[in-house]
Amino acid sequence: MQTAAIQITRNGKPALPNSPISFNEKLKLSGLELSAETIDTLQVNVGKLCNQACKHCHVDASPKRTEIMSHETVEACLNILRKYKIPTLDITGGAPVNDSRFSLFCY
Numbered sequence: 001m002q003t004a005a006i007q008i009t010r011n012g013k014p015a016l017p018n019s020p021i022s023f024n025e026k027l028k029l030s031g032l033e034l035s036a037e038t039i040d041t042l043q044v045n046v047g048k049l050c051n052q053a054c055k056h057c058h059v060d061a062s063p064k065r066t067e068i069m070s071h072e073t074v075e076a077c078l079n080i081l082r083k084y085k086i087p088t089l090d091i092t093g094g095a096p097v098n099d100s101r102f103s104l105f106c107y
Contacts, residue, residue, distance in 0.1 A: 042086045044069075044077050045093035046102065052095070061094035068099050078104065 019026070027034060047068035050061035081089060089105060096102045 039084055039086050041088040041090050042077065042081060043090040043092060044105070046074075046091060046096045046099050048094045049098050050094035051098060059093055065094065068094075069101075071101065074101055074104050 021029070045059060048059055048061040048065035049063070049068055050057070050065070051063055053062035053064070077089075080086070091102075091105060096105075
């Protein structure tokens with residue numbers, strides 16, 4: 001399988017110019033630091049299976065899509081919620097209730 005790089009342009013100029021340094025290096029040079037004080041929400045996309053095919057869907061879910069989260073990933077998410085005591089779980093992706101394992105998140 002071949003892959004190709006795509007350059008996004010705006011008014012003939014690169015919209016996302018390549019940077020010679022990484023984002024973290026730029027922060028450091030600017031004397032800035034990003035760090036989370038707390039994690040309030042874990043957002044989980046359980047898959048792309050949905051009983052509808054809405055044009056506005058940000059994950060392009062539909063009845064034809066079959067991608068769903070593996071059982072191992074469900075368990076990993078639950079372990080993260082427990083370990084870090086994250087108070088809010090935001091479940092998204094397709095129609096989560098179409099996945100029979102959805103109830104695992106409802107504890």
